[in-house]
Amino acid sequence: NAGVMQNPRHLVRRRGQEARLRCSPMKGHSHVYWYRQLPEEGLKFMVYLQKENIIDESGMPKERFSAEFPKEGPSILRIQQVVRGDSAAYFCASSPRKEAPPNYGYTFGSGTRLTVV
């Protein structure tokens, strides 16, 4: 039973390029959450999505960042025109229900480490 799968594990982008981060939730999970971890910081909530719907994007930067969770396929976090300050680890979590851990299987993936050069 695979866990939350994120790819790529590492991504290097030049300033101004686009970054696409993918998250496949655990089987049977229809709720996805994205968090960002800056160097030597804790994780910070970005966005919560259900299939085809953005439920809460209160933690997303207003510009250049977007997220989707289509009916088919993984959830995508997209960062346009990346800048050095976007360098961070981006984690995805999924759950079968809206409520968070532990009773509801809220599980984190291994993350994507984005480096902007």
Place this chain on the structure above:
Amino acid sequence: GQQLNQSPQSMFIQEGEDVSMNCTSSSIFNTWLWYKQDPGEGPVLLIALYKAGELTSNGRLTAQFGITRKDSFLNISASIPSDVGIYFCAGLNSGGSNYKLTFGKGTLLTVNP
């Protein structure tokens, strides 16, 4: 926004020693959680606390939910080398946003064999 202050930032201990770390908040949380993050991996849940005053154990780990609901501590007894990693506290509120975790900045634990 809500903030969690976690201390100490880092600890260097000898194998076999006990460890204690804590977390304080400027506001109340209804659930406290402790996670461990290994290098290059995502956080893994260690212990969850649901009631003020609750003391919960998981093997060599013990955690308590403070009476004021604004703090929590985690103890690790008889540390071993595989305890190395970053330990995070996280708070969760009930109600409409009971999916949004607020994390501390972590405690980096190094265990010398």
